[in-house]
Amino acid sequence: MTTVPTRTPQDDFPDTNNDVSNIIVLDENQLVSNTEPDTLKGRIKKIANDAMANNPYFAAGGGLMLLGSGLAIARSGMIKLSRVIYTQMIVDLEIQSKDKSYAWFLTWMGKYPKRVSKHLSVNTNYIQHDNGAISTKFSLVPGPGNHWIRYKGAFILIKRERSGRMIDIVNSSPYETVTLTTLYRDRHLFDDILNEAKDIALKTNEGKTVIYTSFGPEWRKFGQAKAKRALQSVVLDEGIKEQIVDDVHEFMHNGKWYSDRGIPYRRGYLLYGPPGSGKTSFIQALAGELNYNICILNLSENNLTDDRLNHLMNNIPERSILLLEDIDAAFNKRTQSEENGFQSSVTFSGLLNALDGVTSSEETITFMTTNHPEKLDAAIMRPGRIDFKVYVGNASLFQVKHMFLKFYPGEEDLCQQFLSKFEKLKISVSTAQLQGLFIINKDKPHDAIEMINALSASSTITQPHQHIL
Numbered sequence: 025m026t027t028v029p030t031r032t033p034q035d036d037f038p039d040t041n042n043d044v045s046n047i048i049v050l051d052e053n054q055l056v057s058n059t060e061p062d063t064l065k066g067r068i069k070k071i072a073n074d075a076m077a078n079n080p081y082f083a084a085g086g087g088l089m090l091l092g093s094g095l096a097i098a099r100s101g102m103i104k105l106s107r108v109i110y111t112q113m114i115v116d117l118e119i120q121s122k123d124k125s126y127a128w129f130l131t132w133m134g135k136y137p138k139r140v141s142k143h144l145s146v147n148t149n150y151i152q153h154d155n156g157a158i159s160t161k162f163s164l165v166p167g168p169g170n171h172w173i174r175y176k177g178a179f180i181l182i183k184r185e186r187s188g189r190m191i192d193i194v195n196s197s198p199y200e201t202v203t204l205t206t207l208y209r210d211r212h213l214f215d216d217i218l219n220e221a222k223d224i225a226l227k228t229n230e231g232k233t234v235i236y237t238s239f240g241p242e243w244r245k246f247g248q249a250k251a252k253r254a255l256q257s258v259v260l261d262e263g264i265k266e267q268i269v270d271d272v273h274e275f276m277h278n279g280k281w282y283s284d285r286g287i288p289y290r291r292g293y294l295l296y297g298p299p300g301s302g303k304t305s306f307i308q309a310l311a312g313e314l315n316y317n318i319c320i321l322n323l324s325e326n327n328l329t330d331d332r333l334n335h336l337m338n339n340i341p342e343r344s345i346l347l348l349e350d351i352d353a354a355f356n357k358r359t360q361s362e363e364n365g366f367q368s369s370v371t372f373s374g375l376l377n378a379l380d381g382v383t384s385s386e387e388t389i390t391f392m393t394t395n396h397p398e399k400l401d402a403a404i405m406r407p408g409r410i411d412f413k414v415y416v417g418n419a420s421l422f423q424v425k426h427m428f429l430k431f432y433p434g435e436e437d438l439c440q441q442f443l444s445k446f447e448k449l450k451i452s453v454s455t456a457q458l459q460g461l462f463i464i465n466k467d468k469p470h471d472a473i474e475m476i477n478a479l480s481a482s483s484t485i486t487q488p489h490q491h492i493l
């Protein structure tokens with residue numbers, strides 16, 4: 025090793041403490057003797073060597089270059105190292121807005137007391153009750169941005185991000201993610217948080233029935249979960265409720281029987297009869313009894329196509345009963361299209377295909393209702409599509425009696441009076457009409473007996489569809 029035998033930067037800057045001479049060293053081999061043969065290569069080397077040897081700025085630049093690249097290497101090394109440390113010591117959990125736990129998590133976070141967040145969003149629950157009253161509930165949830173929380177002694181960074189470009193086409197809201205970051209050793213806390221969030225969400229639905237309706241291609245919760253309706257509150261003709269409930273229980277306990285025989289694990293029920301006889305109410309009460317939710321699809325709904333029907337029926341939320349209302353709408357096409365141009369978008373074959381195609385790892389319980397059983401095609405009655413059919417008609421004497429006692433408990437004598445008057449009228453009314461009379465005369469059974477004639481006005485004399493199937 026030889027120092028360059030010419031001026032070094034120290035000569036120019038003698039006061040400097042930096043010993044740059046240590047850096048500006050060149051290998052012996054790099055020094056080209058003047059005796060190098062006069063070849064082209066030799067000449068280039070010589071020119072380069074002269075430039076290095078005789079030009080102090082060039083020499084100093086080389087040193088700085090080395091220093092610079094050394095620092096750059098060190099810097100990238102540091103970045104890599106910190107990345108390794110980050111990946112080893114820090115864990116992230118990403119929850120996407122399309123995931124079910126997303127809403128659960130935001131609610132949990134909104135309720136979590138130990139948080140530092142300045143950005144909040146508001147979630148408004150607007151409920152219109154059956155009686156027209158409206159109640160509104162605001163809940164504050166963390167808005168987009170960073171939030172810190174301290175959970176079970178650990179710090180967790182929560183980042184809610186909204187994608188500017190991606191829009192969730194189903195509900196046309198911006199696509200969002202929430203990312204939780206914490207130390208690797210605290211990663212088990214993610215599980216704890218998600219479980220707490222789930223428990224809070226389920227607790228709000230405890231003892232309630234969630235009703236789903238279709239929204240585009242997906243099922244959406246329809247309002248808030250409703251308090252379960254007691255089965256006793258629905259008065260069907262003698263023995264009908266028990267028959268259906270027993271059949272459903274029997275079906276639900278026989279999953280193995282179905283799988284052993286390779287039969288799709290599904291069962292279809294048809295409730296048919298005049299309006300206001302309690303079909304929908306009974307199915308909702310049954311869902312409550314079984315601890316199931318309910319997915320309601322009205323086949324007479326406009327813009328329900330075969331594809332949508334098929335997709336919806338194959339993507340039912342877990343533990344839900346599927347309720348297809350007004351299935352006769354699928355059979356309108358042939359008759360009504362000629363009459364008034366009306367066409368339901370669901371076709372007869374679309375309905376049959378959807379019923380046949382339902383594949384689910386869980387049991388599938390489908391209830392169907394219609395006021396027009398005469399419109400149904402025999403093909404839908406095939407086992408596997410409809411396995412159990414029940415006529416739910418206008419109020420029988422048995423039902424009149426039990427409806428009366430439901431509204432006026434213990435009034436056995438008055439009930440007898442009401443019944444004998446009712447019999448004399450020889451009318452056929454729906455249970456909904458009876459309910460109407462009893463609601464008008466709330467707590468006044470005598471007045472209800474007086475007013476019984478009012479029922480005649482709205483009665484239907486015959487029950488045209490009785491047991492036609």
Ligand SMILES: Nc1ncnc2c1ncn2[C@@H]1O[C@H](COP(=O)(O)OP(=O)(O)OP(=O)(O)O)[C@@H](O)[C@H]1O
Nearest residue numbers: 257258259260298299300301302303304305455456
């Ligand atoms: N059998 C019944 N027992 C108790 N309540 C009933 C009964 N039938 C009807 N009601 C009451 O009448 C109203 C309408 O009943 P529901 O909607 O269940 O009738 P539906 O048979 O589904 O009628 P539609 O065929 O028009 O759909 C509800 O408020 C319900 O509580």
Ligand SMILES: [Mg+2]
Nearest residue numbers: 303304305393
């Ligand atoms: Mg109904």
